[in-house]
Amino acid sequence: MGDLREPAALSPGDFARLISQAQVVDARPTTSFATSHVPGALSLHPEGFFAYAGWFLSYDRPVLVVCEPWQLDHTVTLLHRLGVDRVDAYLAGGMIAWHTAALEAERTLTMPVRDACTSLDEDPSGWLLDVRRPGELATQGEIHNAHNIPLQELEERLDEVPSDRNIYIFCGSGVRSGMAASVLARGRGLQSTVMLGGFTGWRSTACPYEPPGQE
16 A cells, blocks of 8 residues: 555645535544534534445545544544545644634534424425435334435435425435535535434334334
């Protein structure tokens, strides 16, 4: 693999100037990403689901990292192990520095599953996106009228997601749905709402769902 350079620490201004030429990976927790993130960033929190990076990152374009200071070494190591060698730089000072520099930031809408259940009943334009794998639907059940596009297929099937509907996203527990929201924003400029708690939370409420094995 050869020698791998340590990523350079970039000021917010320098980081912003390189965004159009690179891929931005935000390795912070999903909730932190939802609160505020660099425009066009891909949410890829390392714990548990970082293997999905291979589905969404190009290996021949440089990567810029946004993370907490204590995450940097771990994040870069994981990217290198996945074969992403061009980790060129990271945002020095993180999102605090970004906001201090008065640069534009984006956010992802979130909603507890109980509130989402009510909103979907009252929102005729609501469109429910399930990013779990088909095997999970078969063993866990599913929500009526949800559209299943597994997370790893989402980037190739972006044209199936309508641009004129209110999109609600869920997965098993809420981590993958945050990634999916960032993929929709990056690939189509679509705003969406992440259902906090995912299908696990949905089943624990009085919200209706179809148990496994039912047609």
